[in-house]
Amino acid sequence: MKKKNAATADGRFELIVQQAPVGITIFKGKDMIVEMANETYLQIVDKKEEELIGRSLYDSLPEVRTFVEPLLDKVYNTGVSHYGFEFPVILNRYGQSELTYFNFVYQALKDAEGAIFGVFVVANEVTTLVRVKQSIEESERQFRNMVMQSPIAMTIFRGPDHIIELANTTLLKNIWRKTEEEVMGKKALEVFPELKTQKYPALLQKVLNTGITHRESESLAIVGEESFYLDFEYAPLRDTEGNISGVMITVYDVTEKVVARQNVEETKERLRLAVEATGLASWDLDLRDMSIQHAPRLVEILGYPAGTALTHQQMRNSVIPEDLENIVLKAQEEAMTSGIYQYEARIILPDNTIAWIKTQGKVIYDEHKVPFKIIGTLRDITEEKAFSQALERQVQERTKELAVQNETLAKMNAELKSFAYVSSHDLQEPLRKIRIFSERILETEIDQLSAKGKDYFSRIEKATVTMQTLIKDLLVYSRTSNTERTFEKRNIDDLLNEVREQLSEELEEKNATINATPLGIAAIIPFQFKQLLINLISNSLKFCRPGIAPVININHQVVKATAVPGTTTAIEQDYYHLTITDNGIGFDNEFREKIFEIFQRLNQKEKFEGTGIGLAIVKKIVENHQGIISAQGEKDNGARFDIYFPIDPHR
Incomplete structure (x- = not known):
């Protein structure tokens, strides 16, 4: 009866082993002769029962020998079980050599006396799971590399203490100005205590609590001793169970853009103040609908109450009709080809007084080279015109005076030339005769002259020479002043x-x-x-x-x-x-x-x-x-x- 019951139990055990979802086999002796292998094991190694049973494992599956022989020998010799986890083995199955992974147990089999006679093997193939895990790890590695190499500053904070798990090179170098060793695994607020007095810790906590992504643009942040303007995003990170475990932070440094815009705005404001200080009024005319935008100064120049929004037609109506037709309209027509809009014209103010204005502008073209806008300035030049006209009258009067003076000077020059002619001919001729006759008297009548007479004639001769020299020098001086x-x-x-x-x-x-x-x-x-x-x-x-x-x-x-x-x-x-x-x-x-x-x-x-x-x-x-x-x-x-x-x- 006992034998019958034992046979029944063995049969049940064998049936259970055969139907088990894991691979089960028994190796006997040092040569690891396969005594039995269930259906799952046969499928794992892609063998038929007759190809395994009664043969050494190493003969049936020679490719596994280098992987498992040391382990099997150790279990067989020591009796100590061995557990394998995601153990890699190369199997030749289904027509190809394949790297596979197994979780397994090698258990020593002993007889009634305790002697080891074989090894009991339970193996569960986890190749698919390992490959999925490796794929996930590879994806994570690629994601990490992508984050680290990204030109956009990125970091990951974990938990309510905002532990810095990852920070890429861009963030470390350009904003944080720190090394990985200084930040990794540390609390963000301990690394950057200056953030405690800013809005960012509260925003991080809000994202952790609500799971709602938060974004801001051109936000001022002080990091260390530097100020930055940042576009940033706080996005929640969830674990495999869907719980929020951290925050992924993406940061764009837009400091240069913001500072440049601020500089432009400051420059515009300074320019506006400078323009107002010079009395200029700026304007912007849209040629498509003839709508115009203008500075308050323009209203003042045209004599309207402060705050009046003038239309282009109102401005045109202020121009004297004659100047509108002959100057303003022609200037606009020329501007469409030259690109420059400028004119000076008279306007009638609301109190019926006349004023002068000067407009200068530039035509703006669209991508098709079609004019669509004119921008420019307008200035009151009434005082300048009055001064210019007065100056012009003075110039005309002075020109007439100079013409009279030039005419007088021409007459004087003519008289001077006449004087030079008289000096060189009429004046010198009598002197020459006086000198000649004096010399002749001294030569022919000297014996008849008294001593005093001789002295008088000598003095006459010297005076004549002096006079001739003086006239000659005066002529030279005159020619020096007047010759070309x-x-x-x-x-x-x-x-x-x-x-x-x-x-x-x-x-x-x-x-x-x-x-x-x-x-x-x-x-x-x-x-x-x-x-x-x-x-x-x-x-x-x-x-x-x-x-x-x-x-x-x-x-x-x-x-x-x-x-x-x-x-x-x-x-x-x-x-x-x-x-x-x-x-x-x-x-x-x-x-x-x-x-x-x-x-x-x-x-x-x-x-x-x-x-x-x-x-x-x-x-x-x-x-x-x-x-x-x-x-x-x-x-x-x-x-x-x-x-x-x-x-x-x-x-």
Whole structure:
């Protein structure tokens, strides 16, 4: 009976094993001979019963030997069970080699005496679950990488203490200014205590409590010692059971945009204040419906009560009809092609007074190059017009006066030319005859003259010569003032050689020496500059010291305008600097200005001949060259003349 019951129990056990949803098999002996394997196990390894039963596991499934043999041997030798969790094994099944995963138990089988004779195996394949888990982990890894590499600042806070679980590089570098080590796993409000006094902790808690996403734009946040304007989103994170476990924070730093806009707004406000300070009134005309927007100042200019909203037609009605037709409408027509809208016109104010306005604007085009708007300014120019008209009347009156003066001056110049002609012919001719007849009397009648008569005739001859010289010098001075000034580039050395030749007798008579460095080329009025050299050298010969041979030194250099005494010109140009010095009698330096005045003499005419015009002519010539001349002297120790004039007089 016992045997029968035991057989029945064994049958039931075998039936249960065969129907079990997990793989069950029994290995006997060290070679792991498969004694039995249920249907689930056979399906797992893709084998038929005859391919496994009675054969070694390693013969039937050689690909698993490297994975399981060490484990099976250990259980068989020690009797200690082994539990595997998501254990990886490569199986050749269903026509391919496949990496599979199992949860399993290796349990040692013992006989009645306790000796181990085999291993009992229960295996549950979890390949699908592991792959799903790996897929989830990969997705999480990819998501983390995406967050970490995102150009948008992102972080994740967990729990009510807002533990920082993740913070990407953008957030760490650009806003938090911290490293991962300084923030990961820490409470956000401990890392950033300055947030406690701001609105953000309350918003985070609200999202945790309600599960409702919160968004804001251009929100001011102080992080550390810096201020930021942020667009941000707080989104709730839920666990697998749907409970809110944290908050995902996305942050856009819009500080530059906000600051730039604030700067633009401040600039606009400053511009508005500046425009109002200048009396300008801005306006904006929509050409599509002729609606207009304008500043309050425009209402004031057109004479309407403050706060009046003027239409474009009202503004047009203010313009005098004549100016509207001839000026304003034509200006608008031209603006459609030129893009510039501007005019000056008269308007009639509500009190019937006339005022002047000036409008300037620019046409704005759409993407099809069609004008759709004009923006501009309007200004009251009534006072300017009144001033301009008064000035114009004054100019006209002054022009008439100048015309009369020019006519008078032309007559005076004609008379001066007549005087020059009379001086050169009519005045000199009687003097020439007086001199000739005086010389003849002295030659033929000298024996018949008394001593006093001889003296009188000698004085007549000297006075005649002096008068002729004076007339000649006056003619030179006159021509210097009135002749046409034609500049030529000339070699000054050539002019000096001509002067040496012309004054050769005087130089030889005085035993004089002229020392000159190369004088170069300059733009001059040739005959005037030659006269300048003649007068200055003659001056040195005339006023030499008795018994001392005259020595005249002539030098030049090119200097900048800033080095010229007494000049205030800002023009960058070169000046010709001519220096003439001598070793003559000199003069007291207090007379350095007076010597250039016409008819001025510093010495007695009995000792030194001259008319007192020579240096006046020199000064006039220098002025004709747009230059200046100065003199320095010391009594009995010579004189120095410095002459400056532009190398290019046409600049």
